[in-house]
Amino acid sequence: MSALKPWTLMFGGAAACVAACVYLIWRITVTGDPSSEWAVWVLVLVGFALFAGGYLSESKYRREHPEEYRPEWPES
Numbered sequence: 001m002s003a004l005k006p007w008t009l010m011f012g013g014a015a016a017c018v019a020a021c022v023y024l025i026w027r028i029t030v031t032g033d034p035s036s037e038w039a040v041w042v043l044v045l046v047g048f049a050l051f052a053g054g055y056l057s058e059s060k061y062r063r064e065h066p067e068e069y070r071p072e073w074p075e076s
Contacts, residue, residue: 005061010054017047 021043028034062069 005058007054007058007061010050010057014047014050014054017043017050021047 021040024036024040024043028037028040
C-alpha cells in the first residue's frame with residue numbers, strides 16, 4: 001500500500017472547503033445574517049489554491065515518473 005500523494009491531500013482539502021462553503025451559505029440563507037460572508041470568500045480562494053496546487057503537483061509528478069502512468073505492455 002502506497003502513501004498518500006500530496007495532491008490527494010490537496011484535492012481533499014479543496015473538497016472540504018467546498019463543503020464548508022455550502023454549510024456557510026446555507027447558514028447565511030437560513031439566519032439572514034451575512035456577517036460570515038467573508039469566510040465564504042476566504043474558503044473559495046483557499047479551495048481554488050488547493051485545487052490548482054494539487055493539479056500542478058500531480059502533473060509535475062506525471063512528467064517526472066511516466067513509467068507509473070504508462071506501464072509497459074507484455075509482448076504477445
